[in-house]
Every structure is written in C-alpha cells, then in structure tokens.
Amino acid sequence: MSSFGFLNGVRVLGVQCLQWGDSGKGKLVHWLSEWADVIVRCYGGANAGHTVVDRDLRWVQRLLPCGIAYDKDGKINVIGSGVAFDPTVAVEEIAMLQRLGITCRNLMISHRAKLVLPQHVLLDKLREHAAGGSKIGTTGRGIGPTFGDFRDSRNGLFVNDLLNRDVFVRKLRINLEQKRRLLGTYDPEVVRAVMHEPILGSGAFYDAATVINVDAVVEHYLQLGQQLNRYVRDTDTIVQAACVKQRILLEGAQGYLLGVEEGTYPFVTSSDCTSNGLARGAGLNERDIDLVLGTTKGFYTTRVGMGPFVTEHGREVSAQWCSNPNVTEANELIRYPDASVNSPDEFEQGVALRRVAREYGAVTARPRRTGWVDVPLLRRALRHTGRTELALMRLDMLDGFEQIKLCTEHRYGGPSYVLGEFMLEPGVVFREATVDAEVLGNMLPTYEVHDGWCAKTSDARSWEDLPAKLRWLVRRLEQLVGCRARILSVGPDREQTIVVE
Numbered sequence: 156m157s158s159f160g161f162l163n164g165v166r167v168l169g170v171q172c173l174q175w176g177d178s179g180k181g182k183l184v185h186w187l188s189e190w191a192d193v194i195v196r197c198y199g200g201a202n203a204g205h206t207v208v209d210r211d212l213r214w215v216q217r218l219l220p221c222g223i224a225y226d227k228d229g230k231i232n233v234i235g236s237g238v239a240f241d242p243t244v245a246v247e248e249i250a251m252l253q254r255l256g257i258t259c260r261n262l263m264i265s266h267r268a269k270l271v272l273p274q275h276v277l278l279d280k281l282r283e284h285a286a287g288g289s290k291i292g293t294t295g296r297g298i299g300p301t302f303g304d305f306r307d308s309r310n311g312l313f314v315n316d317l318l319n320r321d322v323f324v325r326k327l328r329i330n331l332e333q334k335r336r337l338l339g340t341y342d343p344e345v346v347r348a349v350m351h352e353p354i355l356g357s358g359a360f361y362d363a364a365t366v367i368n369v370d371a372v373v374e375h376y377l378q379l380g381q382q383l384n385r386y387v388r389d390t391d392t393i394v395q396a397a398c399v400k401q402r403i404l405l406e407g408a409q410g411y412l413l414g415v416e417e418g419t420y421p422f423v424t425s426s427d428c429t430s431n432g433l434a435r436g437a438g439l440n441e442r443d444i445d446l447v448l449g450t451t452k453g454f455y456t457t458r459v460g461m462g463p464f465v466t467e468h469g470r471e472v473s474a475q476w477c478s479n480p481n482v483t484e485a486n487e488l489i490r491y492p493d494a495s496v497n498s499p500d501e502f503e504q505g506v507a508l509r510r511v512a513r514e515y516g517a518v519t520a521r522p523r524r525t526g527w528v529d530v531p532l533l534r535r536a537l538r539h540t541g542r543t544e545l546a547l548m549r550l551d552m553l554d555g556f557e558q559i560k561l562c563t564e565h566r567y568g569g570p571s572y573v574l575g576e577f578m579l580e581p582g583v584v585f586r587e588a589t590v591d592a593e594v595l596g597n598m599l600p601t602y603e604v605h606d607g608w609c610a611k612t613s614d615a616r617s618w619e620d621l622p623a624k625l626r627w628l629v630r631r632l633e634q635l636v637g638c639r640a641r642i643l644s645v646g647p648d649r650e651q652t653i654v655v656e
C-alpha cells in the first residue's frame with residue numbers, strides 16, 4: 156500500500172481520460188484497485204477496450220470494471236447505472252475471466268444500467284452505413300441508439316427488465332414497434348446482412364418480415380438474465396452508503412474529448428465523459444469526488460474514428476489512411492516497412508509510433524490516428540474536471556524519438572466565422588481550445604520543439620531514475636497546463652508506475 160501515500164485523505168477517486176480515450180486507464184484502475192474498496196465502472200459500454208496486465212497475464216476488458224482481478228478482501232466491483240450494458244458481452248467476459256482464474260464473485264451490476272439489445276447494434280451499424288461522408292466512425296456496439304432510447308425516445312429497457320419476463324416482453328414490443336418505421340427506411344438487403352454478423356448472433360435474431368424476431372430475443376435475453384441475476388443489485392444505493400467510510404474508485408471510459416456534453420461534437424460517444432458523468436454513473440454527486448487522476452498519453456495523443464485532430468501526425472493523409480477499413484496492422488507493415496519514429500515525414504512517424512505503441516483499437520482493431528500532445532485541448536479538459544492531477548501514461552513509447560513537440564496554441568486558419576460574441580478571422584490564437592467542430596477543424600498547431608530523451612525508461616522506478624530531459628518535459632507540460640503530474644507510467648506492469656511526490 157505504500158505507493159498510495161499520495162491518496163491520504165482521498166475517499167472518492169476518479170480516473171478519467173482527458174483525451175480521446177485509450178490512454179491507459181485500464182492499467183491505472185487495475186493498479187489503484189489495490190487501494191480501493193469499491194471500484195465502479197461509471198459509463199460507456201462495450202465500446203471501451205481496457206487492456207489489463209496482471210503478472211504474466213494480459214487481457215482486454217470491454218465492460219467489466221478493471222479492478223475485477225481483485226476478488227479478495229471484500230472488495231466490490233460495480234457496473235454502474237450510467238453504463239450501456241450488453242448482457243451478451245458481460246456473460247462472455249465473465250467466462251473469459253473465469254478461465255483466467257478470476258472468479259468475478261465480487262461483481263455487482265446496477266439494476267438501472269441501460270440494456271443494449273440487438274436493435275441497438277443494428278441501428279448503430281445501419282446509421283453508419285447510410286451516413287456516407289458524415290460517418291462518426293462508431294465502434295458499432297449499439298451505444299448511441301441505446302442512450303437515444305433513454306434520452307430521446309424514452310422507451311429504453313433497464314437491466315432489471317431482464318428479471319421480469321412480462322415486463323421485458325411488454326417493453327421490448329413497444330421499443331421495437333417504435334423502431335419499425337425507421338427500420339423500414341433502410342435497404343432490406345443491408346439489414347439482412349448486418350443481422351447475420353456474428354455480433355448479432357449470425358442471424359439468430361433475424362426475421363425476414365419483422366427484421367427482429369421478438370421470440371428469439373425474449374428467449375435469449377431472459378436466459379442471459381438468469382445467468383446474470385446473481386450479480387444484479389441497487390448499486391447506486393450501495394455505492395452511496397459505501398461512500399461514507401470506504402474508498403471508492405470511479406472508472407471512466409472513453410475520454411473527455413469524446414463526451415457528448417463537452418467533447419468534439421458530433422464526433423463523440425453518447426456518455427457524459429466529465430467528472431459529472433463519473434459521479435452520476437456511480438450514483439454519486441460530483442461534489443463527492445475528492446480527486447481525479449486525468450490520464451493522457453505522455454506527450455502524444457490518439458484518436459479513433461472521424462473528427463478534427465489538430466496535432467495529427469501527417470494531418471489529412473493520416474486521417475484518410477486510418478479511416479480506410481482495409482488498413483490493418485499487417486498491411487501497414489507491408490506498405491511502410493521502414494517507417495521510423497524519426498522520419499522527416501510526420502505521417503511515417505505516426506505509422507512508426509502506431510507500430511511501436513501497438514495503437515490499434517482494442518475493440519475494433521482499427522488503426523488509431525496519432526499526433527502530438529495538445530495543450531490547448533488539455534487546458535479545456537482540465538477546466539471541466541474538478542480537482543485533477545495528471546497521470547502521464549505510456550511514456551516509454553517515445554523513448555526512440557529524437558524530437559518531441561508540444562502544441563501550445565491553436566491558430567485559426569479557416570474562413571471568417573462567428574463564434575458567440577467573437578468574429579474569428581485567420582490568425583486568431585487560442586490558448587485554450589474551443590471544441591466547436593467548425594473551428595477546431597480549421598485550427599493549426601503552434602509547436603514548441605524539444606529534444607527527446609532517447610533512452611530506455613521502462614526500467615525506471617522513481618523520478619530520479621528518469622532521464623533529465625524527460626523530467627524537464629514533464630515540468631514544462633505541468634507549467635503549460637497548470638496542473639501537477641502525479642503519476643508517470645513507463646510500461647504495462649504495476650511496478651512500472653512512478654508516483655511523483
């Protein structure tokens with residue numbers, strides 16, 4: 156427990172990515188789970204992909220809290236009411252973990268978590284298919300349509316409905332009836348093809364006349380409900396009670412910039428990825444959170460899917476390359492066998508970083524777009540995240556870079572544009588980013604260029620062990636964003652986590 160001295164006086168701790176996700180929350184939550192009594196996954200759903208390393212085991216979790224490997228000492232792992240809960244994924248994930256020797260006996264699932272059903276996955280995929288050039292690039296896990304049912308149509312189903320046959324059937328019929336007309340607007344051949352994808356049971360829920368076979372859904376999902384009912388609880392009340400005397404760890408998913416409230420809309424997910432979303436998804440109030448550890452990749456950024464990315468390595472070339480569904484890790488290697496992190500071509504630098512850092516989606520295997528750390532966006536994220544300290548993750552990934560760039564400002568390069576009370580003209584500078592898509596998509600980065608540390612960091616175990624140039628860069632970033640860096644991560648293992656006192 157000695158590593159956790161910095162948490163003295165903290166009762167409720169949040170872990171929240173300040174970028175576009177994939178910044179190492181899984182590792183951090185797994186490490187902090189030793190400290191916590193209650194670990195709550197607060198929002199998102201099976202669209203997340205958290206890589207967890209425990210001794211010589213390594214696995215990817217999409218839905219269950221990353222503290223699940225701690226199944227002793229009365230610890231509790233909770234899937235909170237803010238989560239879009241796909242019971243098929245949950246059952247698969249529990250089975251996968253049990254094969255690894257993790258019992259999952261301390262798991263609780265909120266009875267108010269939002270149920271993801273086949274029609275949500277279907278609609279997610281159909282919308283993206285029909286969107287052409289205005290795709291969001293979703294993960295295709297049904298997240299948008301599920302939250303849409305709750306927040307827009309108000310006909311969503313809760314996990315609790317899996318435990319009551321009559322209620323489930325009634326609500327399911329209403330939900331499907333209200334989607335019938337919408338489903339009829341899509342090409343029936345495309346609908347049929349999507350319904351035969353493995354994620355939709357390879358056709359098990361398909362009916363040529365009604366699209367969704369209600370009876371098949373009812374039987375399958377009630378059966379999943381039976382498998383899961385031992386875990387279902389009123390977790391909001393349990394977490395509220397625990398908050399008085401236990402240590403609570405709130406696990407975010409995705410990242411601030413993907414949040415529907417504050418992110419780079421419309422290229423966002425459908426959860427509130429701020430500390431407010433963290434608290435709410437666990438049944439708490441934002442004021443209950445004592446500290447948030449805001450994760451960012453150490454001096455770089457990644458983004459999956461579409462949307463503006465000011466500091467992207469290779470800008471449009473990269474955005475286009477990474478949105479090509481045929482690009483995989485293997486064929487990227489064939490096409491760019493000599494890509495180097497020190498290449499004069501930034502796009503190739505990005506390809507090389509992707510390879511070194513294995514930046515391919517944990518859920519979708521898509522190549523992640525890569526770029527430099529973006530201080531104006533971090534400043535914005537920090538303004539909305541309560542009391543925060545930084546956790547700089549994956550620092551070892553930049554060990555080979557001879558140069559590190561910090562984007563300190565955004566410079567507007569688009570046409571005249573009215574933004575609230577301001578008239579933007581080319582050349583206007585933003586210290587703190589605006590996330591208005593029209594503006595962010597027309598921003599150019601201003602960089603500070605520094606020498607890299609060019610040394611292996613994965614064996615460092617203390618601040619003093621780190622190369623002087625890296626320490627200097629950490630201090631510079633702290634200065635630029637106005638927030639202290641508390642955690643430095645130099646590898647996937649717990650031991651590779653440095654607490655800066």
Ligand code: IMP
Nearest residue numbers: 176202203204292293294423424459460
């Ligand atoms: P959705 O959450 O599947 O609706 O996808 C919306 C956007 O969020 C897309 O750009 C996804 O690539 C992105 N996204 C969703 N979950 C994650 C994540 O865990 N890491 C990174 N990007 C994500």
